[in-house]
Amino acid sequence: MLKVINLTKSYDSRQVLRGITFDAQAGQTVVIMGPSGCGKSTTIRCLNRLTEPDGGKILLNGISVLELNTEQLLKLREKIAFVFQNFNLIEHLTVEENVMLPLIKSDLVRQEIVTRAQQVLEQVQLAERKNDYPANLSGGQKQRVGIARALIIEPNLLLLDEPTASLDPILVKEVLDVIEDLTKTQDQRIVIIVTHQVAFALKVADLILLLDQGQIVEQGHPEEIFSQPQSQLGQKYKQLLDYYRS
């Protein structure tokens, strides 16, 4: 399980995170929502220390993440996958190589990695594009490669930072479908998704965190939050959801 306690972060004396605290149980899917610049990415990046928080505590399956030394941290990251808003694919590598990449420093033999890559690519329905280069893929395909690359390490924490934000709206769905699928197939993995897709959140989230100005203004099960929001922000999301439904 994941336990985040009073996480803080400042940039140049400007406080971006003002004490983020939440728990996530194994197999849970957490959705973080909030206006732009409220600190969602910072929060999610702090979890694998792509961004170094200033204070607080992160416990992942009993490991105090912030107390790890570099080596231990790198080891830890081998089981934490990150899906970037802008895909962050390696342009000079093929789809297959991109997917294999996270495992090349593992003890696995090449063939095993190839097999696994094949599996995850099939999972995101891109097996036949494995020899293509990222430049030749559509945004949705790129992000599915990003997801495959995340999945290949069989992460016990999967972090997705606005995975569909950079996509053409008509491509959003193919990615969300893949994500929805993967949140359902694994019961030990904690998935944390930053997204603005309210409907999607309602569908997949076990826990929704509403972030505003570096603080969690409301957290709870989607049904609760979207039916009886406590915060102003919650109100706004409810209105948004109602709008879609109408």
Next chain:
Amino acid sequence: MLLFKSDFIKDVVILLLVTIILGTLLSLVIGTISDYYFGDAVDSLIGDYENNDLLLIIDEREKEETVEKIKEVLQTKLPGAKLSTGINLAGKSNLFISVGKKYKRRAVFLNLEDYFNDIKGITTTSLMTEPRLTINGLKNKASQLLEDKIADLDHVAFTFPDGDSLEVIIDEAQFTAQVKEKINTLLNDYQMLGIRFPIKEEVDNLVQLGSKLEKVLKDDYGLAVKNITELNSSELGSLAKTMTEMKSFLSSYASTIKIKVFTGQKIEVGDKLIIPAEDKKKIDLRVSNVNDMIATAVITTGDSSAAVGDLVYNSDSTTAVGKVEINNPRQKLDYLVSELKKLVPQLGSIFNDADSILANLEELFATLQLLKGTTTEIETLNQKLAGYTANIEQLDGREIKANLDSLEHRLEQLVVIITRLEFMRDLILDLRVELTQLESRINAAQAELRVGSNYYNNLQQLAENIAQLKIKVVDNTQEIIDQINRYNPLLKEIKSWQKNVQDFNAVIDKLIKESPQEFAKRLTAVSNKDLITRLQQVRQPASEEKLAAVKEQLVKLRAIDFAGITAQLEYIEQSLPKLKDEEITASIDLLDHYLAGRAIPGAEISLLLPAQNVDLKVIKEEIKTMIPQQISFYDSPVGIIVPNLRNQIYQILSEVKIVLTVVTALLCTSLSLLFDHGLIITSLQELNTEKIFYSNPAFYYSLTMAVITLSSICYLTGIESPYLPWWSSILVGVGLGLIIFKEAAVINDFAKAEFKAGEAFGFNYAQIMRQIIIPAAKPGLLKILNQRQTYF
């Protein structure tokens, strides 16, 4: 630093090593290629560098003979020396001599060129030994003082003086610059103070005077002064002297323009004036001197011979400012020369006349001897006649008759002799007059030519000789003439005596028969005792020695080359009038320009002084108090290292080599920094959140890599030159590092997103660089080296 947290430092070290090795190799290869390429070209032109010691240029026609002789010299003096032949050009052959290593020492080189002095076919010998520095302008004593110090410098093989210069042979070319610098430092310890006397002023005991100054400056000022006065003036000095002479020569031929300025007009030095000239042209004047209402000017355009009228105008020809008086010495000279030209051929004949006069004088001397004999004889006769009057009774008529005949004959001879003496006296007097006239004509000619020209000198010599001849002729003939003159009044008496004797002789027969008393009385009249006494008084033999002196002078005169003088006069006549005033003025201006500020050497004292802590002003004042003459000072360095062509070319070549090597080293370093380290630097910059440069690891990385790479390559290639001391590569490295630090990101695009992805995978810096960043980078050494590490 991120770098050290992973083993990427290994990659960096390998990259560095490979870069340094490749850079060094490349630099060396390029240096060698340049050496080979340029060196070859130059060697074929000027002989093998560092191999030859002497260049002999010989006449190609006598090549075989000369080479044979050279070989002989080499065999006896420098066994083992190598002789090689260079190109033949314009009838000359170049021979190169390379002496063995054991002969490379002072003693040998001091005489090296002298060995070949006696070989006729050699036109030029010149020292070729390289690497070598030549210090010029060293006074002998300064050279002696400095030579040991220079010889003791590191990398100096040996030194030797060669005329005005000191040759310094250096161990190896690479040390040339270093040695040069050290010699300069040595030379800069001293300065030379020259004390010059006015030209043409003869100063005795220059050296002693210098020593006196030395002593005073030492004792009173505690200065380490050294008197290095030399007696012979330098070549430059004689050049300046010649130029000064030329100037005075030209000045004496320039037309002098005297202007009587009209009242109310004003003329200043430098003013431009005009004299109208023939064909509506004008003569331009430049006023050179103004004294009250009299100005002098020189002609800047035109020639005085073309002047029209005697008025001088201001520069726009509107106002007459004065009356002009032109004195054109060339016109005068032209006249004079033509006069002299007429005179000189006559001189020869005059001396030929003198020659015959000499013969006449000799004859005169013989005549005087004769006169002496004659007079003695007449005296004897006279005594005899006088004796007859005493013993009249014992008269023997026939004996008397014989004696009278003899006397008559003698008297006749005496008259002839004295008449001849008179003629000769006139001849001698004529010669004296002629010599006097000649002397004054030559003196007059000379007065017009106050110049130190050859022509003038000849004329001077001629005048002196003629004057001397005149003196000798006058001195040595005066006595003779006096003597002749004393005979002169006697001549009449002698003639009348002769008449008496003739008459008496005619009547003697009759007389003897007449009364003996009458006879005795007549006889007394014939024996003229008084006249004999007077004859005896004038009879003083002329000294032969005096004639010898005159003769000697004549011989001297005959030695004068009259044909030569005539030719010279003709030459002057032809050349001088062709020089226009404007040309003379321009030439004088030019000479003035060259001579300006140049101390014209007269006699000169040279003092060697320390360069530092010397108040020259004070010393000069002190010296002025010690020397009465109008002296001038100049201070100069003790000696100057002169560039030597071959040395220079090789210096340039070695610099070309160094430059090429350095450029290659710089290029390698820059390329490596830009494309290899640049990527790393960019990554460090991108990942660094610090905005201030000095807390940016990329900054230190850039500097370190640049300095290590460049200075290592420089060190390993052994680049050493005055332009690149060891620390300069560090400085340049730092500069390069700074540039790269600033510009690396421009050249290298660094995919931050990909790097972030790598970080998310749990890759360390090394893994990210090796697997993600470097494979995507531009081609470079780092990429090549990285290939063995990439997974894909």
